[in-house]
Amino acid sequence: MFRLSNLIKSTLENQKSRTLDGSIMIWNFTNRCNLLCHHCYSKADANEKDTLTFEEIEQTISKLKAGGVNFVIFSGGEPLLRKDIFDIAKVMKKYNIMTYLSTNGIYVSPKNVDQIIETFNYIGISIDGIEEIHDQFRGQKGAYKKSIEAIKLIQAHGGNAGIRFTITKETQDSFYAMFELCEELKVDKLYISHLVYSGRGKDNLEIDISKEQRKKYVEFIIDKAFEYYKNGNNIDLVTGNMEMDAIMLLNRFKKEYPDFVETLKQKLKTWGGNSAGHRLGNMDWAGNVKPDPFFPFVVGNYLETPFDEIWTSKSNEILNKLREHPRQIKGRCAQCRYIEICNGGSRSRAYAISGDLWEEDPSCYLTLEETRR
Template identity: 25%
Template sequence: MMSRTYVQLADRAIFKSRYGHWYLIDTARRERERILIDGGAEQVLLSLFTGTSIDVTCRNFSLERTELCDFLQGLADENVIVWCEKATNSTAKCHDIDPPLDSLNALLTNTCNLRCVHCYVSSGKPMVGELTGDEWIQILQEARRLGVFELNVSGGEATLHRKFIEIAEHIASVPTFNANLNTNGILLQPEHEEVIARAFTSVQVSIDDSVATKHDQFRGRQGSFDRSVKTISRLIERGIETNIGFTLSRSNFEALDEIVTLAESLGVTMLNIGLIADLGRASQNSLVEKIGPETANVDPFMEAVYQKLKKLASRRSSVKILLPFRVPGNGAVLDPREKRFICDGDNTQILYIMANGNIMPCDKLPIEPFSYGNIRQASLFEVWTSQQMKNFKLMSPGQLPKCKACPHLKVCGGACVARAYQNGGSLDSPDWTSCVIAQKFSQETPAQR
């Protein structure tokens, strides 16, 4: 049996402060399970993680050795710490910044082999001054030092970055990165799939309709549906967790049930349903019809979407279905007192970096007013801890005039400020789409209000 002399953080674990509380996080767990460490125990662990022995720690904190070892064994059973015989310093994986930075969305390149009619970043040609492979690796290194453990790598088509393999190899070398790759799947080659299997926990492939010709029309390329579906099957055969991303719009919402059936038949793990954003080519092609208070409750599209989402919320499926709105499921109702920040900031704080190095608080606001810095002029830490970024990230639903006194807040948890901006030009604008959905769910479950 291993001598109980020292402990260190497990290979895929980090110790992180979030809003004044310390958590042990096993980054391999997709459920974001966190072990709260409080009551002074956080200081004991911080001491142990410097390489201080069990015996010295017991003396310093006036602890019984047996009790401390029992506590530590419980953490070892959770795979967040390991016993070791030699002093080992784990403080590089202990993170204390305010606000906490958990996730990084990296748009590696704007280059894309497709011309999707609804692409909110108008991917196709590369942006002027795109980041090199070395620059992206430097960003990932700083992100790790700041406590980032979730990565979402996208484009454009991320695999078209000239140094994609090198970037992916670096991701694979960091045990605490839990990374997802977004791709259309059309150009993936065997050398891609080999490194993807090591670097990424999951791959999300975009499918926009269950009918091949309709999907191809969305994507602007004939045969793209068949190639994407074949890639999904091939990735699953290699043992790579593969998911489908579906962008819900007025032109394809009727296919939603068939998309779920397709996902089940292919054996994917998750279906991620997103709402079309009124930006980029979607805006240029007038694919998003603005919804106002006069039309929100009488729009047949809104009623149809609500009915489909309600059906999906209770559907038994082999596929995990992520809906584009926060809705109650199985009788669950949100407690607004537990939701302190917009954009799911209570659970995960996210930063978005575009291909040219511009840093944004949200991937659905990739526009100049929300560019809070550029990685070539400032570090991640400097931009993340700037007052401008904090003002956005630490905004609460109660600060939004449209949400402040809304009786439906406990159902939706607050409007999406990105959709609000797209709808009315400011973060305070009404987000009638999610508001109407929340109201309908709330009215269906009056006993839960």
């Protein structure tokens, strides 16, 4: 996760950047979902059944803090399909764990909206394009209208919800419209995710955009972030799964704000780039623990081994190598002058294409000239 707007503001105003105190876990409590999204890493669908019991979840929550976890994103499938989702969040609060909700919004209703707002520190709703594109990409006609209604309902009850958008060939025609939508709805955040090859995202590898297109879109996102900053617009722009975006921002500062380049560079090095297996992890509905939701290997199972023992292990080779900084990555990453900033990018994408966890990220859009030491 790259907090673009926060970095611009904190650098130009000489403030501390927002940092993660502890790890953040994306916890897939269910693999049931009412939609059939083309990029879904868990291949969720409506025919799945919940396998995790509340008792198993409650027992595991008690081990999160001992493992250094302070934030949990409630994910799925569709997390609101679980009838005990608020009870789960209540246990999290007992252990002072911040809870975020990642939802398609369809099950947000007048009956539960107040409870959702009171329960979760942040609510993110997935919108993957204008109406026709969103409905086609998410596999259900009418899904767009219901998701937009959910955002408006949350706002009407005094809360706010951010929008999550994934760039693919199928959604890119709506890319610019997403900013207009956020401005119109006055949401507080737009999270723009790059595609990672996993689940149906791997099956649909052909839906990824080209490196040239990606670079063009990232330049626009940076333009917008500066525009919002200068105009006092509070929409927070965040990108995900593409640590090279940080280098694009640094290059923009070199051109337009040279006096702040060293300040930003230090912030980016402190942030450290891809943090899978360190500050970021994933727990799924079958008990598996992975360094990120897309990762091709598990590092343990919290139904068999206490979570904190898995996450704090000093003997797991994968976790040890992921936690090196900078990581020892092959290919052009080995000669990249920005390795301390991006940390090699996505290991999941590298494995999906090369079969080697430690190869270069195939989606890196920077040229050799830009990256050579």
